[in-house]
Amino acid sequence: MKEPLRITCLGLVLAIMSCGSSGEATPDEDDSDTGVVIPSTGFTSPTSYPNRSLVWEDDFSATTINQADWTFETGTGDNGWGNNELQNYRANNAYTQAGHLIIEAKEESFQGSDYTSARMVTLGKRNFRYGRVDIRAVLPKGQGIWPAFWMLGSNFTTVGWPASGEIDIMEMIGGSGRENTTHGTVHWDNFGQRAQFGGSVTRTNGTFNDEFHVFSIEWTASRITWYVDEQQFHSIDTTPAELDEFRNRFFFIFNLAVGGNWPGSPDNTTTFPQYLIVDYIRVFQ
DSSP, X not given: OOOOOOOOOTTOOOOOOSOSBOOOSOOOEEOTTTOOEEOSOBOBOOSOOTTOOEEEEEOOXXXXXXXXXXXXXXXXXTTIIIIIOOEEEOGGGEEEETTEEEEEEEEEEXXXXXXXXXXXXXXXXXXXXXXXXXXEEEOOOSTTEEEEEEEEETTHHHHOTTTTOEEEEEEOOOSTTOTTEEEEEEEEEETTEEEEEEEEEEOSSSOTTSSBEEEEEEEOSSEEXXXXXXXXEEEEEXXXXXXXXXXXXXXXXXXXXXXXXXXXXXXXXXXXXXXXXXXEEEEEO
C-alpha cells in the first residue's frame, strides 16, 4: 500500500455493473449501538471453482475476530506507515457484526493523532503461495479515506520492502468523485530499484460504497490477474527473473487509512465514522 506510480492499463475503463448473484432487495441490516448499516445487495462470488479447493475462509461469523488468523498492528508506524498517513491504528476499531468484519475510521484525538482506525495482518498465521483470492466487501467513502486489501511477502521482516514484493488486491482513494474506481498494483525490487505496475477499474454507475462487490486475484507462478465481480481488469506477467518475489509465500493485510500521500487529508466534506465492511475472504488452490 505504498504510494503507487499508478501506471494504468491504457484506455481501460471497465463498467462493473451490479449483476451476477445478488441478494434480494430486503432492508439493510442496522445496529443501533454502532450505526453501521450493512447493505443487503451486491455481487456474490462462487463457493467453488473447477480444479480448486477452498483452503482457507474467514466469514467473520464469530462474535469476535479470530486471533488464530489475525494480528492487529497498532500505532502510527514509521512515517505514517510509509505514506504520511494520519490515523493511529487501534485493535478496538475492528469488530464483527451480523457475520461481517467492520473496520471503523473515526475522527478522534488519540495519542497525538486526530484519527483512529484498524490494520489487521495474517503474518505468521495464514501465509499462501498462489491460488485465487475472493474478498467480498463494501468500501467507505470521503476525501482522505483509503481502504486496502493487500499482501506482502512472508519474508518481509527479514528482507524489508520492496524486496518482499507487494500485491495490492484492492485500493480505493476517496473524494473528488473517485469512489467509483479501485486499483490493483504490484510492487517489487528491480535490481535495487523500486518497481511497480498497476491497473484500475471504474464503474459507470454508482460507487463501491453502494453495495457489496467482490475483489479478486488469480495468482500463479507466471501471472497475477485482477478481477472485480468476476470481470478481469488487469494482469501482469511475472515470469521475468526480476519478479521472483511473486513466487514466494505472502500474507494478507486489511486496513483503512486516513490521509496519506495518495489520497491527501480529509476536509470539511469528509464525514466520520467511515466503515470498511467485509463479508468474507476465501482462498482457493
